């Protein structure tokens with residue numbers, strides 16, 4: 291083989307190597323893009339979300355201590371996880387109809403957790419009958435489980451209560467509650483999920 295022919299063969303070989311590299315690179319980019327789009331849109335529907343809440347036990351809720359872990363979700367994610375009524379209450383500051391809601395007359399032993407993120411919010415030991423038509427408690431389970439916000443809607447000045455972990459609307463707090471705090475945490479049932487104490491020990 292003379293020098294010109296050798297260079298020609300070498301160039302063909304190099305070209306085919308470059309094509310192979312290009313194919314591999316394209317394949318890697320497509321695969322990466324597919325993984326990325328899956329990571330950005332985890333589909334967690336209402337059923338999956340309920341399954342997640344149902345896995346929280348009385349013991350794990352009691353052991354859930356102070357932390358600053360914030361739960362942030364896009365509006366689309368909230369819509370996928372919650373029913374339309376839950377979304378209206380938790381994400382759009384809605385109020386449900388008095389007396390016609392799930393936990394108004396509910397007095398089992400257990401813990402009420404946030405329907406949005408599962409954070410423990412109220413213990414049944416602080417629940418009482420306020421005759422308002424909404425589930426009422428004289429204190430949250432931990433002081434930092436809820437945050438307060440000023441609410442000036444409907445020509446009133448009220449104190450809105452939100453979940454400190456996911457910032458979802460829960461209800462309002464008023465100062466006409468019973469001892470020992472004198473407070474009435476007036477909540478929406480749609481914002482809560484009940485975890486029964488059952489036969490479990492403390």
Ligand SMILES: [Zn+2]
Nearest residue numbers: 404407453456
């Ligand atoms: Zn929450």
